[in-house]
Amino acid sequence: MPPVDVDAPVIANARLSRDYSVLSLAAPEVGRRTRPGQFVMVKPVGVTDPLLRRPFSVFEVLRNGAGDVTGVSILNKRAGRSTSKLYDLEPGDLVSCLGPLGVPFTAVRPPREGWMVAGGVGLAPFATLAESLAEAGAPTTLFYGARTAGELFYLDLFERLGVRLVLSTEDGGRGVKGRVTAPLEAGLKAVGSSGTMVYACGPEPMLEAVARLAARYDQPSQVSVERVMGCGLGGCYSCVVPVRHGDEHANLVRSCISGPVFDGAELVWE
Amino acid sequence: MTADLSVKLGSLALPNPLIAASGCFGYGVEYEQVVDLSSLGAIVSKGLFMKERQGHAPPRVVETPAGMINAIGLQGIGVHRFVKEKLPLLRKAGARTFVNVCGTTLDEYVEVTKVLSQAEGVAAIELNISCPNIKEGGIQFGCSLNGTYDVVHAVKKATHLPVIPKLTPNVTDVASFARAAEDAGADAVSLVNTFLAMAIDVETRRPKISNVMGGLSGPAIRPIAVRMVWDCYQLVKIPIIGMGGIVDARDATEFMLAGATAVQIGTQNFVDPFVWSKVLEGMADYLARHKIARVSDLIGTFDTTPIKHEPAHH
Numbered sequence: 001m002p003p004v005d006v007d008a009p010v011i012a013n014a015r016l017s018r019d020y021s022v023l024s025l026a027a028p029e030v031g032r033r034t035r036p037g038q039f040v041m042v043k044p045v046g047v048t049d050p051l052l053r054r055p056f057s058v059f060e061v062l063r064n065g066a067g068d069v070t071g072v073s074i075l076n077k078r079a080g081r082s083t084s085k086l087y088d089l090e091p092g093d094l095v096s097c098l099g100p101l102g103v104p105f106t107a108v109r110p111p112r113e114g115w116m117v118a119g120g121v122g123l124a125p126f127a128t129l130a131e132s133l134a135e136a137g138a139p140t141t142l143f144y145g146a147r148t149a150g151e152l153f154y155l156d157l158f159e160r161l162g163v164r165l166v167l168s169t170e171d172g173g174r175g176v177k178g179r180v181t182a183p184l185e186a187g188l189k190a191v192g193s194s195g196t197m198v199y200a201c202g203p204e205p206m207l208e209a210v211a212r213l214a215a216r217y218d219q220p221s222q223v224s225v226e227r228v229m230g231c232g233l234g235g236c237y238s239c240v241v242p243v244r245h246g247d248e249h250a251n252l253v254r255s256c257i258s259g260p261v262f263d264g265a266e267l268v269w270e
Numbered sequence: 271m272t273a274d275l276s277v278k279l280g281s282l283a284l285p286n287p288l289i290a291a292s293g294c295f296g297y298g299v300e301y302e303q304v305v306d307l308s309s310l311g312a313i314v315s316k317g318l319f320m321k322e323r324q325g326h327a328p329p330r331v332v333e334t335p336a337g338m339i340n341a342i343g344l345q346g347i348g349v350h351r352f353v354k355e356k357l358p359l360l361r362k363a364g365a366r367t368f369v370n371v372c373g374t375t376l377d378e379y380v381e382v383t384k385v386l387s388q389a390e391g392v393a394a395i396e397l398n399i400s401c402p403n404i405k406e407g408g409i410q411f412g413c414s415l416n417g418t419y420d421v422v423h424a425v426k427k428a429t430h431l432p433v434i435p436k437l438t439p440n441v442t443d444v445a446s447f448a449r450a451a452e453d454a455g456a457d458a459v460s461l462v463n464t465f466l467a468m469a470i471d472v473e474t475r476r477p478k479i480s481n482v483m484g485g486l487s488g489p490a491i492r493p494i495a496v497r498m499v500w501d502c503y504q505l506v507k508i509p510i511i512g513m514g515g516i517v518d519a520r521d522a523t524e525f526m527l528a529g530a531t532a533v534q535i536g537t538q539n540f541v542d543p544f545v546w547s548k549v550l551e552g553m554a555d556y557l558a559r560h561k562i563a564r565v566s567d568l569i570g571t572f573d574t575t576p577i578k579h580e581p582a583h584h
Contacts (some may be wrong), residue, residue: 048489052540236294
């Protein structure tokens with residue numbers, strides 16, 4: 001489905017912490033077209049500084065009581081000027097929202113399991129993926145790492161979908177102390193004969209570690225990368241990542257249209 | 271009154287003056303899903319050499335006030351793959367396709383042009399003698415009057431297609447380069463390419479893009495680009511394609527008043543891929559409000575007489 005561009009009113013901007021918010025946008029057409037792992041390019045209407053939009057994974061496809069799609073939400077972490085402006089938006093403000101864009105995750109079929117590995121704001125694409133996996137009947141696990149217990153969000157949403165949660169925090173405040181890759185590796189050592197698909201989204205060092213772990217235990221992986229992106233449509237060649245197919249030399253490919261989801265075994269880590 | 275938006279670039283007739291700028295529109299086909307390519311005056315492909323190029327390592331782009339600095343490094347698929355894979359799709363979509371031709375040597379410019387001249391569906395050659403981001407070729411021609419003359423002259427001899435050198439603003443007097451291009455037989459000139467620029471991350475003391483330097487584009491450069499188009503308009507008779515930070519119809523009109531026959535939009539297409547119809551509607555509205563029949567009647571009609579008072583609505 002081709003992307004659409006709408007000036008979407010903010011429905012709500014729920015501040016989860018001093019840095020995180022969930023921005024809900026009334027963009028039903030974007031929501032209806034979105035598949036898990038796809039992204040939108042957004043910026044507040046009328047803002048010319050910063051000039052460019054920013055890419056965000058669609059977090060939730062929003063529905064009303066009757067089940068009709070009413071929009072999408074994004075998980076925003078305040079890091080720079082753009083994300084600060086998004087954090088400060090209030091209901092009724094308008095946001096330019098172009099999407100959905102990019103290659104979605106491919107859902108696995110049972111008995112193969114779906115293991116989602118999220119680091120921090122990398123939780124974003126997994127709400128919609130967990131729904132898809134639940135619909136397909138695949139057993140799902142979320143390995144979810146954050147700095148502190150206070151930055152583990154939306155656990156109830158995943159629990160409602162029947163997702164098994166494996167949590168980790170860097171300060172040990174909840175779940176396993178340390179990085180999320182430690183419980184992942186423990187899981188991979190004991191993975192059943194039906195196998196799993198490892199999905200990952202988060203900081204680049206985590207993605208590299210997850211892709212390498214999956215490969216070491218002979219499990220396929222799908223990794224959602226994040227790069228500085230100019231346009232989201234393949235026009236500017238800003239967002240390239242090195243990818244290798246088979247024995248070819250690595251090529252720089254645009255993560256906006258060939259990704260953001262890549263086969264973890266094909267990404268070349270620098 | 272329906273406004274006549276058509277313009278003529280020498281022998282080339284375009285239905286409207288809006289052209290997608292090279293490096294900002296991929297190979298055109300990427301945008302087919304959001305824009306009717308035939309509704310644009312023309313599109314300019316990404317810069318093409320004979321062979322494929324990988325370009326620079328990321329990060330390639332950084333935002334700056336009212337603009338961005340890029341150093342993509344002319345990543346591209348090479349002219350042969352373009353002719354085979356992209357041109358048929360552009361023809362089918364009804365696009366008027368200008369191809370941005372690059373070279374590391376004068377011979378390469380000629381060779382790439384020859385390949386394109388034998389292909390079906392190329393409307394014009396835009397000569398890239400102004401990319402600030404590669405070491406060899408390109409800018410070494412664009413920053414020398416003799417180099418500009420020589421490459422335009424050589425390419426003109428090799429093709430029946432209109433030849434449009436794209437000029438760099440990173441020279442003392444861009445108009446003299448437009449004149450050199452005209453003397454060498456250029457059918458038009460396009461200007462400006464990006465301004466050589468740099469941004470430092472003060473926390474790490476490292477460059478914000480991997481190539482250290484890159485080209486600045488966006489609204490930040492618009493007033494300088496308008497002045498340069500006006501400079502060139504005083505000196506040359508061939509048509510000028512103006513560009514630099516155009517965001518809306520008012521900006522496009524400003525370039526035409528300064529002497530541009532057509533305009534290119536680049537960075538704003540990243541911000542808003544639906545910019546084209548908005549600018550066209552805005553220009554038609556401008557013509558209607560000012561009771562001007564043809565958009566081409568605007569070209570170079572800038573009146574330099576100072577206004578006596580600041581108008582009240584400012």
